Ligand SMILES: Cc1cc2nc3c(=O)[nH]c(=O)nc-3n(C[C@H](O)[C@H](O)[C@H](O)COP(=O)(O)OP(=O)(O)OC[C@H]3O[C@@H](n4cnc5c(N)ncnc54)[C@H](O)[C@@H]3O)c2cc1C
């Protein structure tokens with residue numbers, strides 16, 4: 001199959017970027033979307049043109065590195081799929097495909113389709129942890145946790161930190177990401193000890209990083225490759241309210 | 249070069265305790281005076297960086313991904329072992345130790361492996377305390393599953409993403425220390441060289457991958473936790489950025505490389521389909537708990553699996569290894585799949601595939617249970633292959649997966665360069681010639697949380713704080729060499745893409761130094777690799793410039809290292825005239841085709857010393873002494 005691509009090229013953070021057109025020919029429907037880009041890049045290199053830069057590593061939907069907006073949607077229109085899991089069979093022969101970076105004020109472009117998502121790390125550094133040092137921990141079975149709570153915590157913890165929720169949100173809000181982090185720990189007894197302090201610290205860092213507000217568009221949930229539910233946003237709001245009442 | 253394993257004396261179960269008592273300590277008030285550079289933020293690196301910072305050392309941590317949370321450890325699926333014996337099924341520290349030594353075909357160091365089993369339980373406690381959402385039973389206690397090479401259920405897991413959850417635990421501990429200002433984190437930064445001062449590792453030169461600039465960092469010790477080298481095969485289950493550069497450059501500076509030929513080929517991966525393919529996807533070994541592996545008995549049988557009657561199927565693992573069956577260790581399972589396919593009984597379009605069939609399990613347990621256990625893996629398979637594994641058996645084939653070999657380290661995890669420590673998959677120490685499933689996560693976290701915090705203190709206390717500055721001439725010199733090498737790569741200005749060299753190297757290695765090896769093949773590889781390397785330096789195409797991000801120069805540097813490193817793998821495989829674990833030399837097998845070990849001549853660790861590019865490295869041998877286990881023929885029948 002063949003497709004026509006329009007891809008965002010931008011030399012660095014300060015340069016002006018633009019969409020460039022490329023033709024990708026003789027593709028196999030079994031190829032992944034990134035393998036298709038590999039083929040395009042091999043061609044470009046052979047022609048002496050710098051290849052298209054994009055983040056990727058695991059190529060199986062778990063590291064959260066890949067981060068492309070495909071035809072206007074973060075990770076493309078396929079449900080619950082990262083960019084690297086997309087296959088060419090999800091497209092049609094002759095399709096025109098637009099590829100852009102995850103765009104948000106908090107995600108400056110580094111080059112082409114590569115962005116800097118350090119803001120998400122800094123949110124985690126502000127409070128995304130349980131304050132325990134290494135060593136001397138009680139036996140792992142000492143605190144039983146109901147299967148329901150532990151499964152719910154796991155549902156939230158499944159977030160791969162890709163930032164698709166931010167890229168999908170009209171306000172570029174990081175609410176779903178933050179809610180997943182807060183909820184993961186809030187459902188576990190180990191995390192409850194510092195729950196109030198955590199939610200305050202995380203939310204305040206999120207605001208500092210220039211992410212927008214959540215106005216309930218729910219685009220985040222639709223774009224999330226790991227199907228993180230917006231119910232966690234409600235959970236986080238409850239946690240936040242509770243912590244504010246106490247801290248006043 | 250002298251190899252001194254520093255193994256403490258005394259009975260095996262007491263060695264670690266005794267050693268911890270004998271090691272020197274750094275007094276809490278003095279810890280701020282010492283600094284460490286941790287290269288790598290996977291399970292080993294992140295746990296080490298966090299733990300050292302908690303103790304009060306000043307730490308800088310480096311990784312090449314855009315975030316430390318994306319280290320390759322994130323991809324681990326199946327689980328992590330520990331000797332908790334929560335299932336009351338006969339597990340113990342000694343059994344975990346014994347299974348690991350036996351699984352490694354008696355080619356690992358007893359003392360290290362025993363310590364690994366000893367600290368395994370602390371790891372689970374630590375992770376639970378961090379909020380790692382391990383799978384649980386209805387009563388609220390932790391659940392376990394079985395993995396290959398063991399007859400007890402000792403594997404802890406978090407759905408199909410144990411690696412991600414454990415790494416997020418370590419990453420959260422690391423994040424906390426970064427937030428507190430105790431760790432300085434450098435993502436998108438690639439170590440280029442270790443800097444030695446008076447023979448000790450005292451710093452590194454790195455390339456900032458976002459700006460392209462070279463930078464120097466000095467410290468009292470350097471820790472490499474840079475992962476494995478399986479991308480030498482090009483196609484593997486590893487993340488695409490994984491590489492051997494950090495370890496290999498340290499080797500060129502004097503760190504011995506141990507057992508490079510011990511490379512694990514994982515039995516359950518999605519088969520290769522076309523030239524465009526960039527990686528091979530692992531289907532967790534946990535699937536073998538419920539899936540049955542088979543091929544048709546008839547050669548070139550083209551019938552769809554559903555039309556092949558039960559008595560015309562060969563459940564070859566169950567037939568050959570009745571007591572372990574589908575849970576036979578990885579090396580054995582992989583080789584059996586290769587044999588079946590080489591014999592013309594493989595399935596799928598390329599005929600290099602075998603079935604992993606869940607029909608029985610679905611009948612017995614119901615689709616729901618299978619979905620609960622493996623849902624995400626089934627979905628992943630469906631997505632990649634466009635076939636529904638609930639309806640038709642999966643097709644799997646072995647793929648390059650894990651490096652047991654790595655930089656040589658002593659009991660303290662220090663390499664032959666004083667002050668250079670190596671943790672996780674990057675070292676060689678615990679898995680011998682074959683690693684059992686769910687043991688890599690355990691080892692990475694053992695090294696980072698529970699070994700290095702003690703042993704690095706001992707080193708610091710012995711050599712004293714030196715407060716070295718990165719302005720010293722030694723740093724400038726190394727920066728100059730790195731810069732020159734990068735310029736040399738740009739100057740090649742050839743026609744062939746770096747990727748195409750990597751692919752060709754991968755084919756050479758897979759063919760001659762893969763699942764089965766022989767003298768003729770290895771010698772051929774030793775002719776082809778230098779020729780390919782020469783062509784690379786004449787004809788590779790590196791574009792752009794040194795300013796800013798440039799993936800072509802990143803890849804060129806890594807592939808150039810693989811093109812040198814591949815040779816020592818072949819030398820090692822050639823030297824080891826026996827079959828053990830994942831190293832199968834066709835010349836050395838039993839009549840039934842099983843690995844034929846030779847303990848009399850080969851019960852040693854091969855540690856290779858660099859002697860110049862293109863020259864044969866020098867072999868040093870660390871003799872393996874077994875005080876506690878008897879060297880038996882490994883049998884899973
Ligand atoms: C698909 C898959 C599934 C697996 N499943 C399991 C499992 O279920 N159970 C199990 O026990 N094991 C499993 N393993 C093996 C296990 O995941 C790895 O062996 C382990 O995670 C390695 O951890 P590490 O910390 O040593 O290295 P890695 O996680 O590979 O981390 C290496 C780090 O070093 C950094 N780095 C490397 N070179 C440089 C450089 N030059 N400069 C700067 N930084 C550098 C990287 O950025 C990264 O942060 C699996 C492996 C794969 C591929």
Ligand code: FES
Nearest residue numbers: 057059064066084
């Ligand atoms: S490359 Fe890892 S999630 Fe896509």
